[in-house]
Amino acid sequence: MSGPGNSTDAAERAAALLKEHRESIDRLDAILVYTLGERFKHTQAVGRLKAEHDLPPADPAREAAQIARLTELAEAADLDPEFAKKFLGFIIREVIKHHEMHKS
Numbered sequence: 001m002s003g004p005g006n007s008t009d010a011a012e013r014a015a016a017l018l019k020e021h022r023e024s025i026d027r028l029d030a031i032l033v034y035t036l037g038e039r040f041k042h043t044q045a046v047g048r049l050k051a052e053h054d055l056p057p058a059d060p061a062r063e064a065a066q067i068a069r070l071t072e073l074a075e076a077a078d079l080d081p082e083f084a085k086k087f088l089g090f091i092i093r094e095v096i097k098h099h100e101m102h103k104s
């Protein structure tokens with residue numbers, strides 16, 4: 001059937017679905033922020049250790065292993081592996097900046 005009544009129903013259903021998706025997105029964004037906060041606590045501790053023991057801020061071999069692992073995880077999670085790689089690279093660049101600040 002068609003008519004104005006029906007299209008209003010469809011619009012209401014779409015609005016309800018949109019609201020549900022946005023609630024899930026907000027919940028997942030909160031998980032991302034808390035997870036990143038937790039990750040940065042560990043990397044800050046690593047930065048202090050590296051500074052105390054005069055270790056270089058970046059560890060390319062460790063990064064290569066992380067990228068390989070994340071690529072597999074991304075494939076299993078249906079996430080674009082290239083995006084996962086860029087995202088990890090973005091975070092690691094920020095971590096290295098923090099490590100460099102610990103050094104001085």
Ligand SMILES: O=C(O)C(=O)C[C@]1(C(=O)O)C=C[C@@H](O)C=C1
Pocket residue numbers: 043046047057058059060062063066091092095096099
């Ligand atoms: O594991 C380390 O050595 C870190 O300093 C942490 C970290 C990361 O954020 O995961 C950051 C910089 C390194 O190049 C590799 C990994």
